[in-house]
Amino acid sequence: MARMKFLCDAERCIECNGCVTACKNEHEVPWGVNRRRVVTLNDGVPGEKSISVACMHCSDAPCMAVCPVDCFYKTSEGVVLHDKDLCIGCGYCFYACPFGAPQFPQDGAFGLRGKMDKCTFCAGGPEADFSAAEFRKYGRNRLAEGKLPACAEMCSTKALLGGDGDVIADIYRNRVLKRGKGSEVWGWGTAYGKPERQPSAKPGA
């Protein structure tokens, strides 16, 4: 079974915001709600890097852990979804999420906070597939159409990869190797650094 993940290649992302536009258009996301956004580090400085960020569909999702009404669930493909009929818009998930993925539509004269909205990996939600209710609450269900998220499929430079975690990790690893670098930039060393060397015991010390 595929385990769906996103992966953004910072060397390729050109900050075009095509992924953001594709998401907005695909799901008719209202003003003020950004399921996906592009973050640029060292903006304006030569060598700046951009990455596209949305819900990362964590394997051990903190939003699921903190939700007081337990409205989150994880599909068999590893996509983290929620039931908007249960959500009380408390915002705990926003505080727990390390990526700032949960969004809350502001409505009314007093900035009333609505029910949480976030990236669904284009997998809809707990309503009948392709129904009007599903589209209104969660957006289009591309996964049930046999398609991958619109943001990844629309990415012009293929910086944003989305799909089976194993497959997109392989695609990225091949890219890194083609760039002339080796396993030192992709793998254990990247994630955890070089193994610590124990200081050799000097005789007589």
Next chain:
Amino acid sequence: MRKVLALAIAAMLPLAAAGCGEQQAVTVYKQGQYQGKPDKQPWDNDQFKSDKLAWERAIKARNDIQDETSRGTPTAN
């Protein structure tokens, strides 16, 4: 007079019984468990007709197309 009283009591009975039929309006939460509506698998629809393998093939094709190095026409060498 008795008939009127009996009729009034008979009319009141369904109203009194309606009170017993009150539905629980508060959700009983089970800590740590998903409380919402169940969701179907992405292949359980008219398009894939519960054919999980067909859905996986479709997703795999979309997965592979993201690798531009494998998109070209295969050459002899």
